[in-house]
Amino acid sequence: MTASPLAPERLAHPDDANALDPRVWPASAGRAASGALVIGGVSAPALHAAYGTPLYVIDETDVRARAARIRDAFAAAFAPLGVRTTVYYAGKAFLSIEVARWMAEEGLSLDVCSGGELAVAEAADLDPRRLGFHGNNKSLAEIDHAVEIGLGTIVIDSLAEIERVAQAAERHGRRQNVRLRINSGVHASTHEYLATAREDQKFGIPLADAADAVARIRSHSSLRFLGLHSHIGSQIFESGGFLEAARRLLELHATLLEGGEVPELNIGGGFGIAYTSADEVAPIETIAADFAEVIGSECARLGIPVPAIAIEPGRAIIGPAGITLYEVGTIKDVLVEGAAVRRYVSVDGGMSDNLRTALYHADYTARLANRVTDADPALVRVAGKHCESGDIVVRDEYLPGDVRPGDLLAVAATGAYCWSLSSNYNYLGRPAVVAVRDGGSRVLIRRENAHDLLRRDSGYSSGAEEIDIDTILDREH
Known part of the structure; x- marks a missing residue:
């Protein structure tokens, strides 16, 4: 199948739309025998079942390794000059109590x-x-x-x-x-x-x-x-x-x-x-x-x-070690200028969990996370669920042409400046942040639920707590 005329120059038509470029994905990223994406020894379907989506996932081992590599590279480079070097981790990229401790333990x-x-x-x-x-x-x-x-x-x-x-x-x-x-x-x-x-x-x-x-x-x-x-x-x-x-x-x-x-x-x-x-x-x-x-x-x-x-x-340090998991909701093919089809794949998050695409026109890489497929690649635009035409997560990407509702989608390199820039636009709760390591996972920052959002509203009375508002929001895990 040939490349789409709507694809930007930088985006090559892939031989395999399931492949994971090690320069883009966390060091531990791979595929299980089932075809599911695995990070830190934990599969994307398992993470989805345990924590729901959208979900930020951070490979702790990869974060620590990148911190140590930068620390050691600068120490070695400047050692012949006889001076010490100090590496500062940027809290604004992503900060939680555990991540702050990781940095201290790695000497940053x-x-x-x-x-x-x-x-x-x-x-x-x-x-x-x-x-x-x-x-x-x-x-x-x-x-x-x-x-x-x-x-x-x-x-x-x-x-x-x-x-x-x-x-x-x-x-x-x-x-x-x-x-x-x-x-x-x-x-x-x-x-x-x-x-x-x-x-x-x-x-x-x-x-x-x-x-x-x-x-x-x-x-x-x-x-x-x-x-x-x-x-x-x-x-x-x-x-x-x-x-x-x-x-x-x-x-x-x-x-x-x-x-x-x-x-x-x-x-x-x-x-x-x-x-x-x-x-x-x-x-x-x-x-x-x-x-x-x-x-x-x-x-x-x-x-x-x-x-x-x-x-x-x-x-x-942390950007390449993080991914975001989404669940695919609706799929829509749009004829652009009567010449080519752009497929819109909408997911259960959006600009509230990744503002960088709208703010900086940032480019991202996405892959199916629950399976692999031999379907021909199709050019897609991954869109969010917000009431905003600019709510795009990935502007241009090739995914297998049989992508369907219920699939899991992973977006790479979201460890930095995604949770930090997240918001409650359209009253969506901010996703959880989960660390994975050696086949285990744990919550670094829990998902916001409906009551977290409403308790700040002075009109929210104790009686209102009886309303099962979570039934109209994303499920909470």
Whole structure:
């Protein structure tokens, strides 16, 4: 069967629409003898029976392995330069109490961006000295609490924050470590909404204003300036932008050494992952080696010591280790411009559990999860159940042409920025998050039910609890 004329250039017509590309799927992904998708030794039908759908599934072993690989790659790359490296896990990608503990057990630090994320870290009993606090508009209460508990580093994002953090540190009799986020002006090759170092955006201090900002930080005895921080964006495949940002920061770093110590440099991250087979991702060891080579040579050129290095790899740790399971509901063939048929496969979730497709025009990979089939591949668009025409989960994919209602569908690489961006649009409860490992599964975050949604409504009386509202919502397990 030939490729559909509606298929995008990047999407090749598959020889086998059941195949699992190991670059896209969790390391443990495979097929059982029955044809069912298996993750972490647990089959998709078993997960569906136990927890229902939609369902986020995270391969714990894969997450830990990716964290350790990044940790070891940067440690090895920078060891010849004689400096230590710190890896920060991005809590915003996905955060639960158990995942926070996994990161600590693998030797990573944790980056938080709100009081809520900080509360998760505290509930996980993480050492506050291993935490970093980001954000362009931290509240006074968030700053005060962070200083009070002895949080490791607060990333200063504006001139106003210098005074706010300094005052909080004075109140608590502490000397607070801070980094200064710099808007380097490097334009990363990514979606406009994911680029965070362009001149016209909300994050950071312009490079030209950085020296004055550091002088203001150093004027406060309650603050200790650790160094500069850069983050040029997210889901970035090309290393050139990172390396150029590092060069620009090191030029400034060298200048700042004239006024005092600058022990660290945070070079950010946001490394891309493969959402489809068309995505080419460099090995993390290559990325780390490139960073070490550029930073080492630039420091030598500038005649300065190599600072301690911190990185924030972002989704690269947890994104590829997660999938989302759905159940197929309706199937509809639509003739497009009188020329070709697009098959809409609607599932029991949608933009409330994966906003990235609507927000970023993100591409994803999907496969049948309950069986394999020899049916010819058909181009499909996986749609959600929301009352919104833009409610698309996977814009373009080839699935077996005999996909039918009741099938299970798995979408790959949803471990990052899916649960975190989830909502209750159309009053759907957010799905459960389940960890799988060595043939077992357990709930990390339980599914929201109807009463969770209604109890926030002041009109919801105790008598209303007798209404069996779950019969008109997705079943709860």
